[in-house]
Amino acid sequence: MILMNIEGNNRVQTPVQKLNKFLGNELYVKREDLYPYSFGGNKVRKAIIFFDDLIKKEFDCVITYGSSSSNHCRIIANLAAAKGIPCHIISPLQSNYLTFNTKIIKMFDAILSYCQISEVKATIDRKIEELKFKGYKPYFIQGGGHGDIGTQAYVNVYNEIVEYELNNEFNFDYIFHATGTGTTQAGLVCGKLLKGDTREIVGISIARKNPHGGNVVLESVNSYFKSLSKKPVTIDEINFADDFVLNGYGSYNKQILQSIKDVLTYDGVPLDTTYTGKAFWGMKEYIKKNQIKDKKILFIHTGGTPLFFDKLGDLTDDE
Numbered sequence: 001m002i003l004m005n006i007e008g009n010n011r012v013q014t015p016v017q018k019l020n021k022f023l024g025n026e027l028y029v030k031r032e033d034l035y036p037y038s039f040g041g042n043k044v045r046k047a048i049i050f051f052d053d054l055i056k057k058e059f060d061c062v063i064t065y066g067s068s069s070s071n072h073c074r075i076i077a078n079l080a081a082a083k084g085i086p087c088h089i090i091s092p093l094q095s096n097y098l099t100f101n102t103k104i105i106k107m108f109d110a111i112l113s114y115c116q117i118s119e120v121k122a123t124i125d126r127k128i129e130e131l132k133f134k135g136y137k138p139y140f141i142q143g144g145g146h147g148d149i150g151t152q153a154y155v156n157v158y159n160e161i162v163e164y165e166l167n168n169e170f171n172f173d174y175i176f177h178a179t180g181t182g183t184t185q186a187g188l189v190c191g192k193l194l195k196g197d198t199r200e201i202v203g204i205s206i207a208r209k210n211p212h213g214g215n216v217v218l219e220s221v222n223s224y225f226k227s228l229s230k231k232p233v234t235i236d237e238i239n240f241a242d243d244f245v246l247n248g249y250g251s252y253n254k255q256i257l258q259s260i261k262d263v264l265t266y267d268g269v270p271l272d273t274t275y276t277g278k279a280f281w282g283m284k285e286y287i288k289k290n291q292i293k294d295k296k297i298l299f300i301h302t303g304g305t306p307l308f309f310d311k312l313g314d315l316t317d318d319e
Helices: 002-005 044-058 070-084 100-109 117-133 148-169 182-195 214-227 254-267 278-288 305-310 311-314
Strands: 016-018 026-029 061-065 087-092 113-114 137-139 174-179 201-207 237-243 297-302
Touching: 002 278, 002 305, 016 278, 044 070, 044 137, 044 148, 044 201, 044 305, 061 070, 061 117, 070 100, 087 117, 087 201, 100 305, 117 137, 148 214, 174 278, 182 201, 182 214, 201 278, 254 278, 254 311, 278 297, 305 311
Parallel strands: 026 297, 061 087, 061 137, 087 113, 174 201, 174 297, 201 237
Antiparallel strands: 016 026
16 A cells, blocks of 8 residues: 555655746756655645554544645545545535545545534534544544644655755755645745755745734744744744735636646646646746846645646636
8 A cells, every 4th residue: 555655754755847947047846746645745745644643643533624625635535545534524615616626535435514614613623522422533633734743744845855955966045835824834944944044935825914824834833843842933034925815715817827828838747726826926926026036946836736627627718
């Protein structure tokens, strides 16, 4: 079983692909979408460590939260099915629409419960108590794999990036990625600070605005540092770019669609409108706005391949 081959050490290395000349810079993409499990992505990195913890502590079912577009929920449902344990997903009614991720989740027989966004916490609490009453030992994973375990996954990835740089004898000046619930960015920032590096890590927000978005990342960084008995850091260490959220989570424009078309056409890399395509477009705008030139830039492709197909009609419709 592939799960047993990769869980625990989380040390599968994903490839780094060089793209075409990019606004006067060299652009590379770390293909987390090619992580060898269930369409890959950052959520696999996190989920593997969560399930390692779940199994070690002998829990027998899992509960998590996410929207209909959630890559996180798809991965949790897949790993739960592979382990033969029940999976319960709480999802907001506000995003209750059919996506390829939802179809895949249902294929794994995950149990979906819908509620208003304002009722999420209460619904999760009720579900946990209900499962305990039935004799289960439920394991709760925050939406998006939030928490120190999720942060650890991207401390590992930062170390992997440093290893790639050593092997190839150059350093990246900037690391860009889509940032949502914040632990991917938190892990990269923690990895950078633990190594004593000075490069910029730029999280392109796909939904949240400052100050809340940046503060959530900061809280994750300091939670992880506290677990290592290290001093807390300040918001100055967090570059949370919120200029590109448009109308919030899931919203996109013609420029994002064009970016997705271009990257697939010229480099063969699929992006999506919710996460990676939005972040890629945001990265381009950030580079232009800040007049970044002659730098080596790494974009972390955080996955979400099924979401590409959700918007295929928008990508192929004639203007």
